[in-house]
Amino acid sequence: MAGLEDRRKFYIDGAWVDPAAPDDLEVIDPSTEEGFAVISLGGQQDTDRAVAAARAAFPAWSATPPAKRLAHVERLLEIYQRRNDDVARAMTCEMGAPTSMSRADQAGAGSSHIATFIDAFRDFKFIRPLGPHAPTAMTAWEPIGVVALITPWNWPMNQVTLKVVAAVLAGNTVVLKPSEIAPLSSMVFAEMMAEAGFPKGVFNLVNGDGAGVGTQLSTHKDVDMVSFTGSTRAGIAITKAAADSMKKVVLELGGKGANLIFADADDKAVERGAKHCFYNTGQSCNAPTRMLVERPLYEAAIERARAVAENTRVGSAHDEGRHIGPVVSKQQWDKIQDLIQTGIDEGARLVAGGPGLPEGVNRGYFVRPTVFADVSNDMTIAQQEIFGPVLSIIPFDTEDEAIAIANDTPYGLTNYVQTADGARRNRLARQLQSGMVEMNGTSRGRGSPFGGVKASGRAREGGVWGLEEFMDSKQISGWDPDA
Template identity: 40%
Template sequence: MIRSELLDRSAFFIDGGWQRADNRPRHIQFEAATEEVLGAVSVGDADDIDRAVASARAALDSGPWGRTSPSERAEYMRRLADALERRGAETAELVSRENGTLRSLSHAANVVGGTSMLRALADLVASREFEVVRPSRAGETLVRREPVGVVGAITTWNYPVLAVISKVAPALAAGCTLVVKPPLDCALDAYIVADAAEEIGLPPGVLNIVVGGQDAARALVAHPDVDKIAFTGSTATGRAIGEVAGRMFKRMTLELGGKSAAIVLPDANVDDLVRTAETALFKNGGQTCTTHSRVIVHRSRRDEVVDALRDLTNGFVIGDPLDSGVTLGPMATERHRDRVEGYIRLGLTEGASIASGGPGRPEGVPRGWFVRPTVFTGVSNDSRLAQEEVFGPVIAVIEYEDEDDAIAMANATPFGLAGMVLTADDAHGLEVAGRIRSGSVGVNYYSLDTGSPFGGVKSSGIGREFGPEGLDAYLEYKSIYVRPKTAD
């Protein structure tokens, strides 16, 4: 049972404490599976963002955080991970009720994933050298890596706590301070991170959290005291952020959308596709940026693949994500449910055929923002269904004649986030993976590795998160010329 104080957030976490916002608008949070009121939050505006940024700037420039050692920051991160772990059961349930994620996945991503990332980066930063001395023609140069500064983090709703930690962990490790603007669509859970930060005594101003809408996001991106923007979300929003941040020469990490393809070669084992469907095709009901929503299959294997996907989707148990027997939950919001339904109807108008699923509410779930998992056949790779990110349990099966054709189709999209190759020949699969233009590719499976760099090319983003490379994105290089050579 979730404590009532987690469901009514009428204050913002600024400067190490809770600053009430009684005069701010209230956002009502609904439960995705029941459509019932779950809780409410105050909605921050530009003034709240300005106070949060001022707090973050003071903590970095004149507070104790700017003088911490890597080992001291690592200790704070480990304590934050411990505090979040103690809140794990409530966090997993709250996220599941907010956005419809299966409870097991909610715990794995938002609790285990987030705490593991904090601990891994704590270990990394405690052992990393942040300055080296290099000989030069004129003397010596001290090459130092310093924090990029104040970070504005704008996070998403599908894995909401993990999204926050994916920015908080490398920023803390690097010595930055942050202002986090979580989304209204999943408004309650980010404040659990604030609760944990307050518990461990994280210095005031290091981490500030203000839930808000577009006005708050715009204010954060355009604020002159914010040095870097870290964003996860849609490509359209990322483009708007990039235009503002680019004009102001802010550093950016943009993790954006995808329209990933799974290429099924003629020698593939279709069971491999089914086995990885949970992580590659239908993870979180398709509300995952790496969803392989295009299955590009050789004509000779088309019927076999379609039959396997039909059996898979027909076997889903649809219902309350808190029920351990359920295998597919609802969409996160009513608006998003309607959007996914719109794409299912669009597929029909574009001439595709439905192998399973289709428009309309699934049976047995009279309430909640549910859609039927849907598999389309006869999809053209240049159709909107094949080119635009649906972000739901909707798969387009596309046929090809030869391997070069398949690779060309996989690359013929504005996006480049993920991909997968299925084949009995691992060496050949690796060769094909090298020809797919995306930030990550799997051979016979796809499962995100938070210890390795993750991000996209083309319209799927700028920069990388996770692993040592994710930490590097929060650091700047400074060269200090020291000890000049003297004449003999």
């Protein structure tokens, strides 16, 4: 593997160390289909070593005053902001986020989450009174122990910072297993953790795949919690693997978001929804991939979505500009192509895009921005998470019908509502079965937790809720409030 960047080492107990046994894997640039780096996949010895380091570091780190833990994270934020472009370059190469988007959004998500956790932690009360009715009853929030963090390839730093920063602020020690498809940005992050001065063993990184290191962490007797983001299939497997050791398992999984657009929605609602679907080349669990449109607006919405798809430029992730890059791998490309073809075969009307590479492209895992109309909610493309730039448009006639269609899915991550009727918005927000509802293009507030229900898992990541996710609550009676 001459000429490839050598990133075979793991970060364990405060040092970069060689794997116990070599098991090389090329990291592929999805824009070129060529390898650009080599990592090693960890084995049981590597996992055991990382968990042992975290276990040894836990007593001292959990007893470290919160102000000192916070100071490390504040230093981490300074380093992260300085190295933002290093993180962005890694993600552009490993998972195909276009250069401009990678700098601003992919890398920017990390610094944003770190800053939000800093604010939330400053006001966090580790011991709180239950209430005026029970003056000697208290609730204490305490770290869980050694936490395994398993993160995905589609938003690497978004998920790494949501997990690592919350976990270590809470007083836990961690072992991170990033996606083996997109591991380089996490290795840059490990360099930042080292520079920020976290004590040895507080943060450890072992590369590996799900069947190897992922399973080893999920079943490890000395791991107290697993926090996983990825597919529902893998989340089920992790839950089963972790059951024998009774560890806490927190899952942030897939989605099939519905975007309910009523006839009184603003003029940009359809365009906004289609662009959001194609954003990050459709590789977001909260993408609004089902566009439900009230019948009077239906045909106009189809034409607007078609225009968005046809005007969405597809190009190399290494180019500057507002375009979408490739999907992450040949495996993902093949899956998306199969689902597009399934949509055609099941009778959906292909409005834009379709199978194959975009015009003028002969290499790279690029997908044509695709729009289907006349989709019924029982079709495969309306039920399965495609994880590519594919939009399904479904008509509805009544509010109740829209709710029924939106909720008719195994998933429940994010739903979207577009209407000028405030009372209707409020009704829908309560009736839609999802962990999040975003309306009229208004983003969730800073510090709002991210997570879903049903097959989307029930994690709550970010802000105060994200800190509490990595703690156990202890109920205490007979507390002396004057002591």
